[in-house]
Amino acid sequence: MQAQPMPATPVVSDQSGINQGRFIGVLVGTAAFYTITLLMLRKQWYKKKVPFHSFNDNGEWLQMDKVGHAATAYCMSRGGYELMRWSGVDERASILTGGLLALLFQTTLEVYDGHAEGWGFSKGDMLANVAGTALFMGQQFGPGQQLVSMKYGFRKTIFPPYRPNLLGKTTGQQMLKDYNGQQYWLSVNLASVLPVGPSFPRWLNLDLGYSGSGMTGGHENPVTFDKDGNEVKFTRYRQFFISPDADLSRISTFSPSLQRFIGTAQFFKIPAPSLEFNRVKGLRFHPLILPKE
Incomplete structure (x- = not known):
């Protein structure tokens, strides 16, 4: 059986043209x-x-x-x-x-x-x-329709206190500046790309994520000291994730206007169990929210 194309947010027909x-x-x-x-x-x-x-x-x-x-x-x-x-x-x-x-x-x-x-x-x-x-x-x-969408995730890390002017002093600043705490996800709607049956949940997505850790500088880490004056060294490495997700804009019980709003607001990844791989710590499973590190 072939999956029927599902619009990213169900589209209302243009019965009355532009709403001034x-x-x-x-x-x-x-x-x-x-x-x-x-x-x-x-x-x-x-x-x-x-x-x-x-x-x-x-x-x-x-x-x-x-x-x-x-x-x-x-x-x-x-x-x-x-x-x-x-x-x-x-x-x-x-x-x-x-x-x-x-x-x-x-x-x-x-x-x-x-x-x-x-x-x-x-x-x-x-x-x-x-x-x-x-x-x-x-x-x-x-x-x-959006078969693949991009989403954003964030977690607080241990790195901003070492370079607060660069990585942010507050949580709001860190969400923009601390690349260690950011994750970016490619979210694939399974019902739109796989030959699934009619009972398959149309809102179910599978996300592939990317992040980095151990970064206190752009190209390389400067010499850093802790509060006791001891030098601290961090290893820079890439992180790769896979996680289930939900595209709430595909739930048909919502009104078309709400579906459109959700389709835009869902730029933020919904917390869910994930599997991570990186060259330093190998394969790791996270039950829900990614750990602070």
Whole structure:
């Protein structure tokens, strides 16, 4: 038996065209989000402006930052698309708008980086931004659903206290800066890619995850001391995970608007048992939440 294609979020037919109230609200809200976010980032992260320049950071952080760029671009593309569809915009225009909005936002940040002291315009970051956007747009234009989505997970680690200015002082900062605590997942909807029967749960996904650990610097770890003055050395290594997941946007009892919201908000991986492999600690099983390390 063949699995029937399931839309990422069940699509409502365009009976009445664009809903002007929703459409205007989405335009105003998107413009406000774009402007306020960039102003806040410019105030907090881009205080000192220097001539535009580029740099190569492709070897930093075990490429965790590059995967993060792709995941963020994917999430923003999907969010823009879902908002447009919710407003009554047709499918093709919604896909293009979501992707272009994501690239506009991410490219603006890269230009800011190009004028920032200590950073620079990164071609690797831009390539990752395009890849994340293409992952969403390609699936939506092709099969018309998200067979594979990207998700984000986080756990607190022991590393930020050793370099709080770089890895973050608060939990909110660490969620953005501590690459040791971040995980990025490719979430595959099983019913959409396997020949399963009609009783198979359409919401069941299988996730493949990636992370890194032992990093207190971009390319290498600087000399670090504990509170007693003893030198501490950390081993940098990659981590690979496999875990079940649930795509709640495929539950048909929810309203179409709620399904669209869930499809966007589910950028965060639901905690679930996982199997990990890394070259330092080998194969490990985690019952629910990944351990602090």
